[in-house]
Amino acid sequence: MDDRARVAVVTGGANGIGLACAQRLSGDGFHVVVADFDAEAGPQVTAKVPGAEFVPCDVRSPTDVRRVVDRALEIGQGRLHALVNNAGQTARVRFADCDEATWQRLHDVNLRSVFSFTQACLEGLTAGHGAVVSVASVAGLVGAEDLSVYSATKAAIIALTRSLALELGHVIRFNAVCPGQIATRMMARVQADAGLRAVVTAQIPAARLGRPEEVANVIAWLLGDEASYVNGVAIPIDGGESAGFRQPKPSGTTGERVSPGKAP
Numbered sequence: 001m002d003d004r005a006r007v008a009v010v011t012g013g014a015n016g017i018g019l020a021c022a023q024r025l026s027g028d029g030f031h032v033v034v035a036d037f038d039a040e041a042g043p044q045v046t047a048k049v050p051g052a053e054f055v056p057c058d059v060r061s062p063t064d065v066r067r068v069v070d071r072a073l074e075i076g077q078g079r080l081h082a083l084v085n086n087a088g089q090t091a092r093v094r095f096a097d098c099d100e101a102t103w104q105r106l107h108d109v110n111l112r113s114v115f116s117f118t119q120a121c122l123e124g125l126t127a128g129h130g131a132v133v134s135v136a137s138v139a140g141l142v143g144a145e146d147l148s149v150y151s152a153t154k155a156a157i158i159a160l161t162r163s164l165a166l167e168l169g170h171v172i173r174f175n176a177v178c179p180g181q182i183a184t185r186m187m188a189r190v191q192a193d194a195g196l197r198a199v200v201t202a203q204i205p206a207a208r209l210g211r212p213e214e215v216a217n218v219i220a221w222l223l224g225d226e227a228s229y230v231n232g233v234a235i236p237i238d239g240g241e242s243a244g245f246r247q248p249k250p251s252g253t254t255g256e257r258v259s260p261g262k263a264p
């Protein structure tokens with residue numbers, strides 16, 4: 001490895017936002033270690049992300065986490081420069097019907113993995129003056145119907161991020177991003193149903209789903225030197241969806257705004 005190359009670990013980097021992030025960081029000159037339990041996607045990841053290394057990993061397994069971080073430390077000769085805690089799963093379920101197994105799975109994959117990876121990377125990130133970005137959600141900033149447990153894990157990621165910024169901000173920067181509705185496998189249901197997509201996009205000022213690259217751009221910025229004084233923030237990336245209440249649109253209209261000069 002080039003002595004000057006920086007090392008980034010991206011969890012859940014085989015698909016969606018994580019893959020876009022791995023591609024972007026590779027383009028920015030990072031040597032990217034992609035950790036994902038979708039082992040079949042490994043060859044595709046290394047083909048799409050120049051110089052990347054794919055390490056099969058279930059983020060719930062302490063042994064797998066250690067293997068990923070040890071490999072990244074080996075590449076970086078003891079130094080790490082970026083960690084993206086991105087792996088995540090969702091469950092759409094009424095709270096009354098949610099079982100303990102679902103609660104536990106979402107907490108283990110979405111939240112405990114942030115604890116495990118961040119703690120395992122602390123020494124390397126300190127040595128490399130690194131930064132951490134954790135992928136939360138707008139569902140962690142506000143509540144989300146039928147996503148209560150998912151929403152709770154994402155709110156906890158934001159609280160953990162802010163606390164770590166206070167505790168360790170003199171050596172490592174910790175920030176979170178809060179995507180809205182992004183066109184990945186997680187949004188397959190919305191993408192496949194034109195009617196549902198219209199209802200969803202009507203709630204979004206940008207009037208469309210986001211692209212994984214649009215999240216990766218903000219993550220890359222937060223990890224880079226231009227964000228050197230940014231620590232402990234949780235940035236919505238949602239086309240304006242969480243900005244506030246929208247006016248209901250009369251049925252059969254597009255909801256276009258009447259400009260002040262043309263008001264009746």
Ligand SMILES: NC(=O)C1=CN([C@@H]2O[C@H](COP(=O)(O)OP(=O)(O)OC[C@H]3O[C@@H](n4cnc5c(N)ncnc54)[C@H](O)[C@@H]3O)[C@@H](O)[C@H]2O)C=CC1
Pocket residue numbers: 011012013014015016017018035036037038057058059060086087088089090109135136137138178179180181182183184185186187
């Ligand atoms: N797509 C969206 O609209 C939004 C996504 N997010 C968050 O963004 C992150 C990425 O999600 P997407 O790219 O949308 O979904 P995705 O399903 O396309 O990608 C998730 C990746 O995480 C991996 N993964 C899941 N469980 C894992 C485990 N136990 N061990 C290792 N890898 C595992 C999957 O294999 C997959 O590659 C997640 O944390 C999600 O909660 C947040 C807000 C909105």
Ligand SMILES: O=Cc1ccc(S(=O)(=O)O)cc1
Pocket residue numbers: 090091092136137138139147179180181186187189
């Ligand atoms: O994080 C935002 C988010 C995640 C999942 C879903 S759903 O499962 O497709 O409803 C919606 C929003």
